[in-house]
Amino acid sequence: MSIQQGLHELRNNIPKEVSLVAVSKTKPVSAIKEAYECGQRIFGENKIQEMTSKREQLPNDIQWHMIGHVQSNKVKYMAEYVDLIHGVDSINLLKAIDKEAAKHHRVIPCLLQAHIAVESTKFGFSLDEIKAVFDSDVLSELKHVKVVGLMGMASFTTEEKQIRTEFSSLKSLFDELKEVSNIEVLSMGMSGDYQIAIEEGSTMIRVGSKIFGTR
Numbered sequence: 012m013s014i015q016q017g018l019h020e021l022r023n024n025i026p027k028e029v030s031l032v033a034v035s036k037t038k039p040v041s042a043i044k045e046a047y048e049c050g051q052r053i054f055g056e057n058k059i060q061e062m063t064s065k066r067e068q069l070p071n072d073i074q075w076h077m078i079g080h081v082q083s084n085k086v087k088y089m090a091e092y093v094d095l096i097h098g099v100d101s102i103n104l105l106k107a108i109d110k111e112a113a114k115h116h117r118v119i120p121c122l123l124q125a126h127i128a129v130e131s132t133k134f135g136f137s138l139d140e141i142k143a144v145f146d147s148d149v150l151s152e153l154k155h156v157k158v159v160g161l162m163g164m165a166s167f168t169t170e171e172k173q174i175r176t177e178f179s180s181l182k183s184l185f186d187e188l189k190e191v192s193n194i195e196v197l198s199m200g201m202s203g204d205y206q207i208a209i210e211e212g213s214t215m216i217r218v219g220s221k222i223f224g225t226r
């Protein structure tokens with residue numbers, strides 16, 4: 012299937028109000044161009060250097076989302092332009108983003124990453140830790156980051172029930188926090204599980220292989 016076909020099929024299968032992040036990691040600039048020609052404007056990368064280099068070769072109305080694990084000392088390479096950082100998994104990282112954003116007089120939108128999968132290798136806060144962050148003053152103290160929502164990855168399994176339960180637990184927290192803050196983005200769902208994620212309330216899916224083919 013071509014990139015164009017993949018994108019069209021995906022768009023036909025998701026509600027208009029769900030944002031689509033086209034995950035272009037490891038894929039060449041030419042592949043991003045092809046998706047861009049089909050109207051896609053949001054792209055997700057998981058390595059800062061790769062994202063920065065691609066950005067330099069592509070139109071500047073693309074929105075670049077960092078979806079991977081971020082090291083504090085690398086934030087400076089994307090602080091000038093990154094549109095959304097999905098994987099914020101520590102207060103220290105949030106502070107590092109704040110500091111670098113300030114240098115560019117920006118407020119960088121971020122998502123707190125929740126650890127909802129059973130695998131211990133995946134990064135993120137526990138749901139209780141996220142609640143504690145929202146209960147504390149830390150978010151109001153950091154003037155150059157804005158936490159606009161939550162992100163999560165389900166377990167790597169074919170057990171649909173398991174995936175559904177994990178997404179649903181994140182959606183419950185999202186709804187709870189929405190009552191006391193103005194978060195609006197719930198980033199969950201990848202090529203293998205975006206349909207379940209949308210059914211469970213996702214507002215933003217991150218899809219790579221379904222558009223660009225296997226990596």
Ligand SMILES: *Cc1c(COP(=O)(O)O)cnc(C)c1O
Pocket residue numbers: 034036057078079164200201202203217218219220221
């Ligand atoms: C690679 C990646 C994706 C996309 O994965 P696909 O299975 O190719 O859709 C989504 N989210 C994160 C965090 C990723 O690292």
